[in-house]
Amino acid sequence: MAPSRGLGLPQLRSIFATSTDPRGNMALARRSFSSFAERLADPGNKFQSYLSRSRDPYLNLSIEDYILRNSPPDSTVLFLYTNRPCIVIGRNQNPWTEVNLCMLDAATHGGRAAKDTEPPAIGDVHLVRRRSGGGAVFHDEGNLNWSITCPRGDFTRDKHAEMAVRALRKLGVDRARVNERHDIVLDQGHTKRSAEPNDTHRTPYTVHEGGSRPLKVSGSAYKLTRARALHHATTLLASPNLHIIPQYLRSPAKKHIQAKGVESVSSPVGNIGLDMTLFQKRLQEEFAAMYSGGAGKHSAVQTLGEEHLNIPDIRRGYDELRTEDWMWSQTPQFTVNLQPFDGIHVEMKVHHGIIKTFDANGATHSAGSLEEVRSALVDQKLQDIRNWNKHLRSRIDSWEDHHSVVADRLEELLPIPQLSTC
Amino acid sequence: MAAHFSVARAARQLSSSAARRPSAFVCQRWQRPAIVERRLFSGSAAVREKKYTEDHEWIELSADGKTCTLGISEYAAKALGDVVYIELPQVEMDVAAGDAIGAVESVKSASDILTPIGGTVTEVNDALQEKPGQINKDPEGESWIARLKVEGEPEGKMMSKEEYTAFTEEA
Incomplete structure (x- = not known):
């Protein structure tokens, strides 16, 4: 800088x-x-x-x-x-x-x-x-x-x-x-x-x-x-x-x-x-x-x-x-709002390219079970994640359908393409 | 945080009292600094006179010279026009004198914020993330950019308020 x-x-x-x-x-x-x-x-x-x-x-x-x-x-x-x-x-x-x-x-x-x-x-x-x-x-x-x-x-x-x-x-x-x-x-x-x-x-x-x-x-x-x-x-x-x-x-x-x-x-x-x-x-x-x-x-x-x-x-x-x-990482801080399923709101804050928070709110049991996703993401650098599905699958022991839904949603909203090296 | 706010408040008192009676302030500056400090700050929150760089930043060192607050000058804020984003440094970042510790964007223009003194960033003014336009209103008071634990002395030409005003009038 x-x-x-x-x-x-x-x-x-x-x-x-x-x-x-x-x-x-x-x-x-x-x-x-x-x-x-x-x-x-x-x-x-x-x-x-x-x-x-x-x-x-x-x-x-x-x-x-x-x-x-x-x-x-x-x-x-x-x-x-x-x-x-x-x-x-x-x-x-x-x-x-x-x-x-x-x-x-x-x-x-x-x-x-x-x-x-x-x-x-x-x-x-x-x-x-x-x-x-x-x-x-x-x-x-x-x-x-x-x-x-x-x-x-x-x-x-x-x-x-x-x-x-x-x-x-x-x-x-x-x-x-x-x-x-x-x-x-x-x-x-x-x-x-x-x-x-x-x-x-x-x-x-x-x-x-x-x-x-x-x-x-x-x-x-x-x-x-x-x-x-x-x-x-x-x-x-x-x-x-x-x-x-x-x-x-x-x-x-x-x-x-x-x-x-x-x-x-x-x-x-x-x-x-x-x-x-x-x-x-x-x-x-x-x-x-x-x-x-x-x-x-x-x-x-x-x-x-x-x-x-x-x-x-x-x-x-x-x-x-x-x-x-x-x-x-030069990206100014931002908040992503994911609505992976009906009734569930997930708010993810990113600052200096690092995931700072991942908060799920909602009435169903899924909100609680997103805790594993949260701990797999918070403090991670976006460019180290690269592929959301792969990253989450390697860190969550009992992979369930709702994890896939969240991973796909992240992949859709926040793709992290490899920068061209040529 | 409370301690920091009181520093900011004291800094504002100092700059506003200096603005009201500049000549008296200048006269007393070197002769009786201890008295000036005691009168304004009752001890702990004492700061030294604000100094300006040719790049239009200001720094205000604590009386012991160990910490400082840094910002951009009113002249710079005015010249930049409406500020839409301020890139702040990261806390704990180590900086050397002359480094860019952030940048200001206004009307499609990016301008670096340079620090004239080395050290470690201890605090940034997060309020500027939410409302960058505030820097146009009070750049030398509430809209400071960062606080540093300093190492060494400022490098390059440092000017008093009067010298800086003359410098900007020349330009």
């Missing part, structure tokens, strides 16, 4: 010196990642632009965090990346209420077969918890993520969303604007009204009341440190998965869980319908125009990739994001 510290270059060099190079062809890559650390931290580099060729969400988020913590305090840095299909939840969210985890489980690990009533899943989808605030979003190859790290004193929540809107409008997307939630939406009004062309918060198609709701095409989240502010955002350019996104982000367990923390605000989403490379270039040019006052500067974009995992702080951040603790 401690923020990663700035890494001294001498330390970095000593690591390079001791690493062996069996194939001899890593020299170039090594120079490239050492030059990234040096270039990034160089106080002379006030405006910097990077692009990742990796599709790994954990790596891209870790590079981004490294930029936040290691770029000069008065610099502004653009970083663009695209992730393979994944669901990214906000730092303080509950994965069981935000995500249809059964769908991930079935799709990625063949855990339990998807029910006939469930829509087909799209294959391997990673679940990621980011370090910034905000709500849950779906990423895939049709979505460009852009992030800007700037001095805290220059930061406003709209400033760079406005930059992205200017880039979109220059490519003819005249319905794009920044809304009151600092997201980018496409207005859906049918008639064209007059609007000030430079107003990034209003378009000729803005409808004030009634009418078609604007479609969200970009969501924002932020991470603030003392001197620096990170604004990152998605941009749905051409996702082939729009039809299925709502299914992934709708949890069947939600109504049975009272969760502290941050709840997502769901919005209808749409594709902008632009080519990825075209928009990347346009955004880099817009950034260059905004900060270095000239065209042509975008040619100084540096490409980053898997080799940058050799930077120890990036590796550390990468490993942390992939831990079970970060995914499950």
